[in-house]
Amino acid sequence: MPKSSTDRPTAPETVWLASGRHTGPAPQQALREHLRELKDSERIQDFLEKENAETPDGHVFEARWFVDDDVTVRARLATDGREHVDGERHWTLAAEAERPWDSAWPSPAALLWPERSDFSWDRDAAAGLRLQDINPLPKDDAVLRRLIKDSARHSWSINVVVHEAMTPDVEGRLPLARLLPPALRHRVVEHRATPEQFHAVNWALGDLGTSVPRGGAVILSGTPSRVGFDEQAFRVRSVFLDGTEPTELLDKVLEFAALPWPLPDDAAAAVTSLREDWSLLTLEEELAHARTLVASYSEALDAMTKSRDLYREATELAHAALAEMAEYRDAASAVRGSAPGQDKHPLTKTFQRVTDSLLSRRAPRVEAHLQEARQSEERAREASG
Known part of the structure; x- marks a missing residue:
């Protein structure tokens, strides 16, 4: 129409x-x-x-x-x-x-x-x-x-x-x-x-x-x-x-x-x-155009650098969180390995108390690492987008 x-x-x-x-x-x-x-x-x-x-x-x-x-x-x-x-x-x-x-x-x-x-x-x-x-x-x-x-x-x-x-x-x-x-x-x-x-x-x-x-x-x-x-x-x-x-x-x-x-x-x-689509530029217009291109390239490079740094930070935090999670799971597996109702050796009971204490301290840290990694990854996406 x-x-x-x-x-x-x-x-x-x-x-x-x-x-x-x-x-x-x-x-x-x-x-x-x-x-x-x-x-x-x-x-x-x-x-x-x-x-x-x-x-x-x-x-x-x-x-x-x-x-x-x-x-x-x-x-x-x-x-x-x-x-x-x-x-x-x-x-x-x-x-x-x-x-x-x-x-x-x-x-x-x-x-x-x-x-x-x-x-x-x-x-x-x-x-x-x-x-x-x-x-x-x-x-x-x-x-x-x-x-x-x-x-x-x-x-x-x-x-x-x-x-x-x-x-x-x-x-x-x-x-x-x-x-x-x-x-x-x-x-x-x-x-x-x-x-x-x-x-x-x-x-x-x-x-x-x-x-x-x-x-x-x-x-x-x-x-x-x-x-x-x-x-x-x-x-x-x-x-x-x-x-x-x-x-x-x-x-x-x-x-x-x-x-x-x-x-x-x-x-x-x-x-x-x-x-x-104008191509017939004066010398002053060509210089201004070149300056504009340089500025845009500089901005793009800066954004890429920031994006790279944010992704590196996110990767490091993710690895730290995975390490904490692996340690958390190993400790949990050691506790679950004892058969139900079986009398535990005093040393085993002591180890369990230490493990429980470790788990209670490490769980929030793992969650914090994961949360920080997610936020860092989000910032990286925004910078690259």
Whole structure:
């Protein structure tokens, strides 16, 4: 059973996430060459490439750079080595800064991927739609419905559906992404419905419990829905596609992006991998890591030493108790050896009195040794556990 929004951790304010498809050849080679150029030009501090243990032939690229001069950003871009539909390869990118993410900072995707016409990486993972361009909705109603559903259920991006009241001119066909802050330009998918698709797109949106006003726009809630999302609050009645800035729609996108985002399972896994599988350490971080290892080894050795000493103490006490018990049993056997009713020699009677006295003194000592041995053994178990 899928988790509800309230059961999921929300995206940390310090984290930037994106997921997409690469449609060109050899994405790893493109990334490798571009990252070398970035390092040589000092746009990034350093990078590291390693195999992606999660997918065959996949690769992971880690990179570190600064924003605002002194804020460190760490990013992990993972590519899938397997080819999907039409040779596409999926990628995920998780980046984290030392303070809450500022939308004015550069997009990690735009930084790490090469901005060249022969490499096409800027497509959303859910349906393969462009992240920096307008995506006209399909003419076939069934295909349109499936695309809207896939985008709403599987996309990490912010999906905006815009209905054209009338066919726009060149100025009206400019994408919304160009007007967004840099950090949002690769996290928004803009769907466009033509004037005659008004009923078809609302038929598709009805499955999601929403609709787009004629000549307006609506932002889809996503799955899981963002915390505090109100469908009515993220509908825009009119979007003028005449080249003027759609201020209300832009404000709604920024407001939506600021809502807490309950992470889908794959997005949560990307954040975990970024934090727990990070390998690109600075010299200071390597030294701190080494000190931590030394401290943990020292603690383990100390615990083993204490455990060894406690077990030795327990063994010695157990041997002492066994010796006392053997002496106790030998004395008892000597007493029981006399036949009942038989007159005993005075020396035998004297020996019996001495033996009885010995037994009365030794029995508590044996019990004390056994008790002490049991306690020592218990302490040894706790120290080793």
